[in-house]
Amino acid sequence: MSTITDNAVPATGRTTSDEMIAFVIMAVLLVSVPLTGLYPYFVMQALCFALFACAFNLLIGYSGLLSFGHAMFLGTAGYVTGHALKVWGVSPEIGIVLGVIGACALSVVTGLIAIRRQGIYFAMITLALSQLLFFIYLQTPFTHGEDGIQGIPQGKMFGIFDLSNTTTLYYAVLAVFLLGFLLIYRTINSPFGEVLKAIRENEQRAISLGYKTDQYKFLAFVLSGSLAGLAGAMKVFVAQNASLTDVHWTMSGEVVLMTLVGGLGTVFGPVVGAFVIIAMQQYLAGFGQWVTVIQGAIFVICVLTFRRGIIGEIAHFFKRSL
Amino acid sequence: MQALYAQLLVGLINGSFYALLSLGLAVIFGMLNIINFAHGALYMMGAFVAYFLLNLAGINYWWALILAPLIVGAFGILLERTMLQWLTGLDHLYGLLLTFGLALVIQGVFQNYFGSSGLPYAIPDLLKGGVNLGFMYLPIYRGWVVIFSLIVCIATWFLIEKTRLGAYLRAATENPTLVRAFGINVPRMITLTYGLGVGLAALAGVLSAPINQVRPLMGADLIIVVFAVVVIGGMGSIMGSIITGFALGVIEGLTKYFYPEASNTVVFVLMVLVLLVKPTGLTGRAN
Numbered sequence: 001m002s003t004i005t006d007n008a009v010p011a012t013g014r015t016t017s018d019e020m021i022a023f024v025i026m027a028v029l030l031v032s033v034p035l036t037g038l039y040p041y042f043v044m045q046a047l048c049f050a051l052f053a054c055a056f057n058l059l060i061g062y063s064g065l066l067s068f069g070h071a072m073f074l075g076t077a078g079y080v081t082g083h084a085l086k087v088w089g090v091s092p093e094i095g096i097v098l099g100v101i102g103a104c105a106l107s108v109v110t111g112l113i114a115i116r117r118q119g120i121y122f123a124m125i126t127l128a129l130s131q132l133l134f135f136i137y138l139q140t141p142f143t144h145g146e147d148g149i150q151g152i153p154q155g156k157m158f159g160i161f162d163l164s165n166t167t168t169l170y171y172a173v174l175a176v177f178l179l180g181f182l183l184i185y186r187t188i189n190s191p192f193g194e195v196l197k198a199i200r201e202n203e204q205r206a207i208s209l210g211y212k213t214d215q216y217k218f219l220a221f222v223l224s225g226s227l228a229g230l231a232g233a234m235k236v237f238v239a240q241n242a243s244l245t246d247v248h249w250t251m252s253g254e255v256v257l258m259t260l261v262g263g264l265g266t267v268f269g270p271v272v273g274a275f276v277i278i279a280m281q282q283y284l285a286g287f288g289q290w291v292t293v294i295q296g297a298i299f300v301i302c303v304l305t306f307r308r309g310i311i312g313e314i315a316h317f318f319k320r321s322l
Numbered sequence: 323m324q325a326l327y328a329q330l331l332v333g334l335i336n337g338s339f340y341a342l343l344s345l346g347l348a349v350i351f352g353m354l355n356i357i358n359f360a361h362g363a364l365y366m367m368g369a370f371v372a373y374f375l376l377n378l379a380g381i382n383y384w385w386a387l388i389l390a391p392l393i394v395g396a397f398g399i400l401l402e403r404t405m406l407q408w409l410t411g412l413d414h415l416y417g418l419l420l421t422f423g424l425a426l427v428i429q430g431v432f433q434n435y436f437g438s439s440g441l442p443y444a445i446p447d448l449l450k451g452g453v454n455l456g457f458m459y460l461p462i463y464r465g466w467v468v469i470f471s472l473i474v475c476i477a478t479w480f481l482i483e484k485t486r487l488g489a490y491l492r493a494a495t496e497n498p499t500l501v502r503a504f505g506i507n508v509p510r511m512i513t514l515t516y517g518l519g520v521g522l523a524a525l526a527g528v529l530s531a532p533i534n535q536v537r538p539l540m541g542a543d544l545i546i547v548v549f550a551v552v553v554i555g556g557m558g559s560i561m562g563s564i565i566t567g568f569a570l571g572v573i574e575g576l577t578k579y580f581y582p583e584a585s586n587t588v589v590f591v592l593m594v595l596v597l598l599v600k601p602t603g604l605t606g607r608a609n
Contacts, residue, residue: 066415113594117553123357123418128549128550128553129594135590256422293427295426296424296427297423299419300424302423
């Protein structure tokens with residue numbers, strides 16, 4: 001049985017340097033975006049989703065767990081951050097921290113439940129849990145139901161950086177994205193990440209080697225959920241609202257699609273996938289429901305013919321790890 | 323008390339749909355090792371086919387009850403032959419992703435032409451009206467849905483557990499290679515099994531058309547509840563799926579009466595409780 005990621009290329013000496021070069025290119029490109037005249041809100045939105053997809057990929061790509069409810073972390077952090085900024089009037093950095101704590105707490109609770117089953121059941125359980133949360137948010141007063149939390153103030157980060165200025169906001173989002181990305185990169189290249197990969201490849205064997213696999217998977221789940229929360233908290237500053245859309249199962253599906261298009265289990269795939277899907281949504285916004293049809297069709301095509309994804313195919317072609 | 327009985331009946335009806343859908347999911351999972359995410363979309367197609375048959379061809383409900391599962395089942399067979407069969411030997415999760423994509427495509431196409439509002443489908447003349455049972459008023463159509471679903475569920479159980487064909491099917495679930503060696507065409511059985519599961523979903527769609535109206539997204543949220551039902555019941559046993567489906571429908575109905583705020587969430591909460599107590603599901607075996 002082939003595992004969900006056939007992107008596993010044996011690590012060689014040049015792997016790390018390849019990835020560092022790619023990271024520097026990505027960072028330089030992203031830093032120079034405000035000079036190019038690209039619509040900054042588009043890039044910021046894509047960066048939030050890129051971080052979200054990277055967090056999701058940490059779970060599917062490196063521990064083989066497909067979460068079909070990852071939107072619950074994005075949405076929960078969004079609600080917490082939005083509420084803290086608007087109602088409690090806290091500063092942006094505190095708002096982000098609170099959002100991440102909210103997502104982290106949620107991932108601890110849901111992780112303890114979901115980790116009890118594997119494979120296909122894990123996907124169904126996470127989906128059901130996120131649907132449970134969706135209905136709770138639909139009814140609780142602090143989320144404002146169908147309206148969502150609107151007109152969230154952006155405030156001044158650390159008291160100096162005015163986030164209502166587009167360029168300042170852009171660099172703040174970019175900084176958070178790069179930090180989150182490096183954290184994930186560090187995690188998957190740590191001994192902890194190696195154990196995760198071992199569990200993905202052959203869980204029975206990892207158990208027989210003495211690893212408490214459930215604890216590793218649980219930690220990966222919490223880390224992934226918290227980072228998805230970080231993406232959700234940043235998204236609040238870009239969109240200035242927090243709504244039910246971010247908790248809905250369609251959002252969970254979108255992050256799966258982004259990661260699949262970019263390449264499951266690749267370092268840069270989720271970033272590329274997020275930009276591709278967000279760009280597609282922007283350009284096809286006028287086509288109404290056909291966007292859903294196209295997204296579904298991409299899913300089908302990717303699974304049938306393009307399982308490695310964009311970055312996965314490139315890496316495979318050059319026989320390198322990206 | 324009237325209201326309680328009415329909610330119990332609604333619960334039984336929802337339970338019929340849960341049972342029919344989770345039964346189909348379990349049968350498909352047994353043979354194909356795929357969780358059919360498109361199940362909700364195919365349920366919706368069943369209702370739409372009945373609607374088209376009535377409004378475009380003048381074919382009534384009774385024929386739709388036979389034709390819609392056949393038509394949608396044939397569509398399912400087409401999907402299996404052209405796409406799903408290529409996933410044999412790959413991780414189960416790819417099947418979930420592929421059928422999720424299919425669900426998006428099918429629902430998106432219908433949404434594009436029919437929006438999100440519901441289309442009415444009239445109750446057939448024979449099943450109109452209701453009877454007074456003394457303790458409650460029973461609309462005949464609703465009683466029919468419950469009884470007919472129960473019969474279909476038991477017939478499916480009988481087919482799989484008690485007939486020769488079912489024995490082949492169960493054997494092929496356990497060890498396809500060995501069954502093939504005995505000269506049985508396993509790939510064809512897999513295709514027909516998918517058709518059968520999809521047909522059951524379409525049948526549920528036809529049954530629900532006069533009650534819930536025909537909507538493009540009628541199956542989208544339902545399928546997530548059915549997933550929770552499947553997690554609770556486990557997919558190891560056919561009878562288990564049927565009983566869990568009906569039982570959860572009834573519990574949901576009772577919740578609607580006693581604590582309506584939780585009626586949307588009660589199945590998910592129960593799923594959490596079952597996972598905490600017995601992670602393999604009520605009838606499931608360990609992996």
